[in-house]
Amino acid sequence: MFDWLIVGAGFAGSVLAERLASVRGEKVCVIDRRDHIGGNAYDELDAAGILIHRYGPHIFHTNSEAVFAHLSQFTKWRAYEHRVLARLADGMLVPMPINRTTVNRLNALSLTTEDEVEAFFSARAEAVPEIRTSEDVVVSRVGRKLYETFFRGYTRKQWGLDPSELDRSVTSRVPTRADNDDRYFTDTHQFMPLDGYTAMFARMLEHPNITVMTGTDYAAVKDKLSFRRMVWTGPVDEFFDFRFGKLPYRSLVFQHETHDREWFQPVGTVNFPGEEVPFTRVSEYKHLTGQVHPKTSVTYELPAAEGDPYYPVPRPENAALYKQYEALADATENVWFVGRLATYRYYNMDQVVAQALATFKRIETAVPRTGDEASAVAAAD
Incomplete structure (x- = not known):
């Protein structure tokens, strides 16, 4: 019997799993249909030994002292300020x-x-x-x-x-500046996890009260696992079997390449705003990680209509459809909906962490701890 089943091992699920296990002392099972933890922030060594992000570049930035302090329990940091150049059709590069x-x-x-x-x-x-x-x-x-x-x-x-x-x-989301500041973000804290995101997630989930099951789909185990409450971080429409129809998302296709040269481009990301090429941007990871390697790996991002859901599509009709699912979610007892997909919002990573921490505070207020529940039942008997 688990006190909590958490569906999704990304930021929302992992932050809540650690809090529930370490602060409340409760038994938590974290499942993810992918074969790894870390959600879209997952990073790994490629065949050349270069640390890459499987799902495109993730650059951590925040103005929240609370979010930064919380994650700092699980990682040391490498200072990094992201810079982006746009390559125009004539080859000109501009900030x-x-x-x-x-x-x-x-x-x-x-x-x-x-x-x-x-x-x-x-x-x-x-x-x-x-x-x-x-x-x-x-x-x-x-x-x-x-x-x-x-x-x-x-x-x-x-x-x-x-x-x-x-x-x-x-x-x-994209500012326009009148000065020469060429940083993509201006947040107080701009860092990369020193050992990578996956290592940070592993430390977050290594608590003895946490059981992690990757390569595990919720539909396949929901009737086999015993749990009291659930945190759902997947698509909210999927949870309700698409009762009102599918919420629209945009997906991405990632093309990873390794080049036999030290550097591929002058900054971490180069955008391609023109429609003469199908990809939107190319990112080179050594800029982000500081890794020293004679070769370099890059990722091309090609947007797609089908595939894993990455970006909720912000249109009024989609917001109205989400409101129908939100009403169902609010009426569903003992299930907490957290994260970009579960709340159909275009959140940054730090915003997801903040939402997860706020959710934990609400749980602390609303839900008796397992030991307290047992004591109450015993006293009633």
Whole structure:
């Protein structure tokens, strides 16, 4: 008999498993249909001995002291600030997100102040009565040319939809800067786990109260395992057998390559915003990990309509469909829905950790610990 069955060994499931096991002293079984722990953040040595991320690059960044402190129990860190360049159709490389360097290089200008760059943006910005879509966000800030150059093609590839058909939240994630800051993120804490993500997850799950079963599908074991309560981190529509229909997701295909050279590109990730190539970006892991190796490994990312669910598609009709599943989830006793797929939100890793820690606090308030339950039953008898 387990106190908890946790479906999914990614950030949401692993953070909760450790808390339930170590703080509450309860027996936890963690299952995952994949053959490994760590979810999409899983990393491994490839055939050349280079540490790669099987599901594309995962760069940890957060402004949350609580999240950083919590994960620091299970890993040491390597300081890393991610930088991204966009390769245009003519081969030009410019910083992404757009900054002063991008504007100057693209337009053969020599703007030197933030005010000058803001004036450049303002002169090209389009008046939008109500900012509703991802296109609205960009054209109202920097105008049509920069939108066409950096956002339209990339978004069409990534989401299979034009930015005019997507919620404003998609392009709102990417800032536009008037200074020369070329970091992709500006969070207080920007690090990579020193020994990799998989090692961090392994330490999180090594508690004696935790049993881990990978290569295990929930449908195959739900009637064979005994458990009191459950944490579900998979797709919420799958849990309810797609009662209202499938929630739309975008998937990815990863093409991993190893090259017999020390470096492949100048930064960790190069974006390809144009539709002349099918992939959206290429990432080189040695930039992220600091590994020293005579060869280098990279990953090409090609968006796909079918495959593992990675990104909830932010459109009003999808949000409405999720609300139907959310109502079912809220009414389901003894099951807690946590994570990007279970709550149909486009969360970063640190946001998932924060959600898991907040969920644990709610569990602590609402659910008697197993020993307390047993004592209460004995007293009643």
